[in-house]
Amino acid sequence: xxxxxxxxxxxxxxxxxxxxxxxxxxxxxxxxxxxxxxxxxxxxxxxxxxxxxxxxxxxxxxxxxxxxxxxxxxxxxxxxxxxxxxxxxxxxxxxxxxxxxxxxxxxxxxxxxxxxxxxxxxxxxxxxxxxxxxxxxxxxxxxxxxxxxxxxxxxxxxxxxxxxxxxxxxxxxxxxxxxxxxxxxxxxxxxxxxxxxxxxxxxxxxxxxxxxxxxxxx
Numbered sequence: 001x002x003x004x005x006x007x008x009x010x011x012x013x014x015x016x017x018x019x020x021x022x023x024x025x026x027x028x029x030x031x032x033x034x035x036x037x038x039x040x041x042x043x044x045x046x047x048x049x050x051x052x053x054x055x056x057x058x059x060x061x062x063x064x065x066x067x068x069x070x071x072x073x074x075x076x077x078x079x080x081x082x083x084x085x086x087x088x089x090x091x092x093x094x095x096x097x098x099x100x101x102x103x104x105x106x107x108x109x110x111x112x113x114x115x116x117x118x119x120x121x122x123x124x125x126x127x128x129x130x131x132x133x134x135x136x137x138x139x140x141x142x143x144x145x146x147x148x149x150x151x152x153x154x155x156x157x158x159x160x161x162x163x164x165x166x167x168x169x170x171x172x173x174x175x176x177x178x179x180x181x182x183x184x185x186x187x188x189x190x191x192x193x194x195x196x197x198x199x200x201x202x203x204x205x206x207x208x209x210x211x212x213x214x215x216x217x218x
Contacts, residue, residue: 009058015072018046023079026089036088036124039076044100047073051110054103070114077118086121090150094129095137108140115144122147125170129153142168157188183215192216 201209
């Protein structure tokens with residue numbers, strides 16, 4: 001952890017500049033032949049802070065009322081979608097995730113509301129991270145978003161294959177498993193055991209824990 005300055009509430013100008021920056025980034029990505037971009041809307045990142053009652057203490061048009069909490073994300077989505085179409089923008093969600101002290105009085109209401117508004121826009125996908133010990137985020141996504149879903153969080157190969165049978169599920173992503181197994185596809189294909197990730201090496205400097213896991217020779 002690093003020292004940081006005491007945060008201050010964003011001004012209207014700060015918000016406008018943030019949205020402008022968010023438009024510039026996908027523009028550069030598309031210019032470099034990226035297929036799409038993703039809006040990170042969880043884990044204590046700025047969009048999630050504004051959405052959540054536990055962090056939103058504003059008193060303006062972005063205040064903690066439900067409709068006003070949605071406003072910032074909707075403005076971001078509209079601005080990014082205007083760069084080259086909503087079908088090149090995905091959105092990442094993980095309702096109920098307490099990471100980085102994120103909290104919401106009723107996260108299911110919040111995300112049902114935001115997804116219902118986003119659904120008609122034709123986004124590329126909704127990326128859903130599970131929190132099975134807290135709630136069923138996959139069901140929440142299916143109920144409020146009719147477009148493609150990508151699922152994540154602690155799926156094994158068999159669970160992932162079973163999930164893909166559902167037409168709305170467009171993909172399954174692996175994070176920690178890919179970090180610990182650079183040859184994950186090869187291991188899946190040949191039913192080889194997986195290496196376990198070392199959490200102590202995450203978010204640290206140097207190569208250890210990033211590219212020094214063993215590669216299967218089988």
